[in-house]
Amino acid sequence: MPEIRVLPPNIVEKIAAGEVVERPASVVKELVENSIDAGATKIAIHVEGGGTKRIRVVDDGCGMSEEDAILALKRHATSKIKSEEDLNRISTLGFRGEALPSIAAVSKLTIITKRKEDLVGTKIHVEGGEIKNITSIGAPSGTSVLVEDLFYNTPARRKFLKSERSEFFQIYSIVEKYAIIYENIHFKLVHNGKEVFNLPPSNLKARIARLWGKEIADAMVEIKKSNRMKIKGLIAKPYQVRRDKNKLLIFVNGRYVKSRIIEDALVEGYGTLLFRDSYPIAILKIQVEPDEIDVNVHPAKLFVKFKDENRIKKEIANLIWNSLTKEENIPSKIGGREERAEKIKIEREKQMVFDVEEPSKMRKIEDFIPVMRTLPMEILGQVDGTYIILKSPEGLVIVDQHAAHERIRYERFLKDMKDRNIQKLLEPIILNLDYKEYQFILEQKGSLRDYGFIIEDFGTNSIVVRGIPPILTKRDAEDAIREIAQLGPKSIDEKRDELIKLISCKGAIKAHQKLSQFEMEKLIMDLLRCKNPYTCPHGRSTMIKIKNEDLEKMFKRKE
Structure with missing residues (x-):
């Protein structure tokens, strides 16, 4: 590793504004980048209290001599650039020489470092930017940086930090990104004594x-x-x-x-x-x-x-x-999305055949569409596997099958939620999520039960789903949970309407999906039983009407 030196003023002036340690994740980012630049093959990150209590980053990189370790605590001291021309040839992650002094200024920092060629290592303790102690110490080759009581001397900055969970998620995101790009490095992340991940070198996939x-x-x-x-x-x-x-x-x-x-x-x-x-x-x-x-x-x-x-x-x-x-x-017609759509369709057909629930009093179509007065209506067929064409004495009614089925499922799901109906699974679903999604789902599992999901922790970023909303197939439920996990930091309850629409629209009949005569008839009847048969949950029209007189005008039979 090249010697560390203090940059001359003409270079310092050309470097962007000083490094600001905004939160614990900023500390982790800078320390991990230093470890990578030092040629480490193993990097372990230990965090306590979301990073405000303690952060320790340990690597097996090249280490530093005592002189270089002391110099590294001075602002704009770096081994990575020597001249103004080097600013145009930066190939390292760090280069400004600001990270360690910035971190040391707002924490209690301890560095233990040793080069392979040295018999003993160096330990330096710093508080609030002031070096308190320098000693020789037996240590493995590499560098360990311990940051304690972050922002202890700047309470105003500490006041603006978020919850421990939120701050750790920021740290997780940083480490995850570097673990992805440097798949040849062994990364280990531990929070409050619990191992979050341990990733030996591997290929990217x-x-x-x-x-x-x-x-x-x-x-x-x-x-x-x-x-x-x-x-x-x-x-x-x-x-x-x-x-x-x-x-x-x-x-x-x-x-x-x-x-x-x-x-x-x-x-x-x-x-x-x-x-x-x-x-x-x-x-x-x-x-x-x-x-x-x-x-x-x-x-x-x-x-x-x-x-x-x-x-x-x-x-x-x-x-x-x-x-x-x-x-x-890309997905082929046999092995991709079309195959999956076909499987969903088969499951849906079974649901349609066995769905015999009827209202106690059958209402007439006129009760739902008093203006159209489309009785009797005859189904003529489908257009492009997407639109159902119906004939009435007044003309044609065209129904968007996807929008119609979304409306049906939406109202059925609202009723299931009100009645607290849940479909218990004989064979539960096991889902593997990434860490943030896993934590989010576990945190919200109580709220998700109100929507029909029974979820339990299965360990190692996995959950087990033992109950799902009755309107969903297992595959649709799996997709819904994965999408719910992506909704963002707001709680499930804050996104109630969006979540109801997401769940109810899963498994709806798709465009370009061929339906049998029975399926079309049942779809139309179910739609006309809805409280609002005119639009889907997103506000799109489920049907339009072309009157006979409009057809005559189109063909210029009438002016």
Whole structure:
């Protein structure tokens, strides 16, 4: 490792604003990056109290001499750049020399470090930025940094921290990202003495399976491109999407970044394969020449600026489109979404056949649609497997089968919730989630019972589902729980209407789904029994009418 030196003023002035330790996750980020830059093959992160009580990061990297360890506590002391020209060739995660002094200024910090060639290591204790003690100590090669009582001397900053759970989730997100990009490094994360994950070196797909679950990993397509800009990573097949960008990760030269240019390129690359208002699950690792980007545009090094943004956007979009449109990388008619839709349809048919519940008093169609007066109506058939055409004395009625079934299921689900109906499962569902989703579902399992879900902890980021809403199949229930886990930090109760719509619309008859005469008749009758048969839960019309006189005008039989 090169010698650590204090940067001259002319370089310091050109470096972005000073590092601010905003929260415990900021500390973990800087310490983990230092460990990676030190060539560590093992990094262990131990956290207590969400990081405010204690953070310890231990690595087996190159370590520091006593002189370098003392110098590292001075602001703008770094081994990573020497001259102004080096700012254009930054290839390390850290480079400003601000992290350790910034952390030491607002905590009680202890460094234990040793180089492989040294017989003994060095221990330095710092409080509030002031070195209190320096001693020699027996230690393994590498560096251990202990941060205690974060913000003990800045109570105003500590006051604005969130709950222990929230602060730890921020830490988890940081460590998870570096565990994904550096799959060759052994990462271990422990919170309050409990191991959260322990990830030995592996390939990227195996690591994703450990962190995000096997289902997501199996749906990922490998991408790779080598030329002036090297790109590699994994992108999910179009049917594996999310409502947020939480699993859209971009790494440039080993650094996690946010880039609107690359996000747009990803979405553009999926083109019409991507569902509306959804985002792909993707991990992109981009390697460019250091002088092609500027990483010094943001204090937290979260954003980068590319020299040729248009070229990069075009290359990424083309790579993704070409990868997804290869025959082996997209769901086929036999093995993909269509097969799954067929399975759902079969389950639905069974439900329809055995669903014999009828109201005590059958109402007439005129009671529901007094203006249309469409009795008697004759079903003529389907158009494009999506619209049901009915004939009445007044003309034609066209029903959107998907919107109609959503309305039926929505009102049925409201009734099930009111009656507290739950479908107990003889064979429970076992779901493996990522850590944040797992914690969220467990925290909300009491509220989820009101919606018909009986959920228990199954350990190691897994839950067992023993009861589901009666309107759902097991597969639909599994999909619903995964989507509920993505709803965000707000509680289930705060998103009641959104959640009811999400659950009730799962398993609804799809567009382009062929129905039998019996299924069409039952769908129309069920729709007309609804309190509001005119719109789906999202506000779209379930039916429209074309009067005979309108048809005559269209064909110019009448003016």
